[in-house]
Amino acid sequence: MKIAIIGFGGMAGHHLNHIIPRYNDANVGEKVEVKGVYDIKSERRQAARDLGLVAYGSPEEIWKDDEVEAVVIATPNDMHLPYTEEAARHGKHVISEKPASNSELLVSKMYEAAEKYGIVFTPHQNRRWDCDYLTMKEILDSDVLGRVYRIESRVMGSNGIPGDWRKIDAQGGGMMLDWGVHLIDQALLMTDAKVVSVDCSYSYEEKEEVEDGFDLEIVFENDISYRIVVDTNTFVSLPRWQMYGLNGTACINDWKLNGKIVTCLQRFDDKLEGIKAGNGFTKTMADRRKETVKESPIVPATVRAWEFYANFVRAIRNGEPTIVKKEQVLRVCHLMDLAKESARRREVIKETF
Ligand SMILES: NC(=O)c1ccc[n+]([C@@H]2O[C@H](COP(=O)([O-])OP(=O)(O)OC[C@H]3O[C@@H](n4cnc5c(N)ncnc54)[C@H](O)[C@@H]3O)[C@@H](O)[C@H]2O)c1
Helix, strand or coil: CEEEEECCCHHHHHHHHHHHHHHHHHCCCCCCEEEEEECCCHHHHHHHHHCCCEECCCHHHHHHCCCEEEEEECCCHHHHHHHHHHHHHCCCEEEEECCCCCCHHHHHHHHHHHHHHCCCEEEECHHHHCHHHHHHHHHHHHCCCCCEEEEEEEEECCCCCCCCHHHCHHHCCCHHHHHHHHHHHHHHHHCCCCEEEEEEEEECCCCCCCCCEEEEEEEECCCCEEEEEEECCCCCCCCCEEEEECCEEEEECCCCCCEEEEEECCCCCCCCCCEEECCEEECCCCCCCHHHEEEEECCCCCCCCCHHHHHHHHHHHHCCCCCCCHHHHHHHHHHHHHHHHHHHHCCCEECCC
16 A cells, blocks of 8 residues: 655654554555655655655645555644645545644544545554553553552653744644643543543743643543643653552553552551651651562563554555544543643633543
């Protein structure tokens, strides 16, 4: 299946050099080949030519190329919708990079266009196949921690908002659309329960017009409170994941999956001794005796990341439903819209969905 890429920047290179070859190497379906690219910048088109790809001079040249069945849209976020509408009108199937677009309303228009012209449309929610996320999901589903009441998912760095367009609101900049869309997608897949409230604050430490980070608390109907933190100005990071259950705690520190699971063998310890802590004394916060807990390593989940392209090809050839479902994408967008509103009003928004 021949495809084209629109917007030949960082993520387009990742599709070309990693994601598509990984799918082709897995030998699980019809091979996908990138025939060519269109980028608004001539130097990026030249870079494509240098790689032996077709450099289309305009999007129309892609629409007219009958060999090209689908496009990957990897432009700044504000262009995902117009290119999807154009592609759909010309009968090309679409993978849109995330976030599909800047709001729930705009994303519904993408689905409307796809449905009107009968094309396959899917946002690329690739972090559903992140090993750290899948491992935490397995831990939750295994019940090893007992009733889980709190999950914390953080990504932290010190490099600020990257690049140019990510700093511009009209282009879909800001860390909510950049990272929030992934981490909220993971949160909504982690549990089947409905969301009952959303509480979010944005940070503007870099004094840009868009947020350079945010702190979001989602409460689910099953009493799990789920915190998502994105921070671009922290030089010492907190763990990527913490999951708290009545019978134990799981922690993944970093992308290499360093971490552990500590479960409880004896909840109340009558031999517990107090410790000097700061200028005081505490038993409550003293380390447990090691006989009362069990420490287990993190066992990484099996990841089949090639499933995304395999599903896309089967959706085109056999009408298989897309793995990334419309109702899931719209629910993530709805939550992002509420988070933005919560941050603006500095209020908790109570809504069940
Ligand atoms: N799924 C992921 O893990 C992931 C990671 C990074 C980026 N992304 C997404 O990929 C998209 C691109 O991000 P990036 O980091 O590659 O950005 P980038 O700035 O590196 O690349 C964007 C490219 O689009 C081109 N472009 C700009 N306007 C255009 C237009 N109107 N028509 C055609 N080309 C145009 C630019 O010249 C540039 O080459 C964004 O939507 C981003 O959110 C996804």
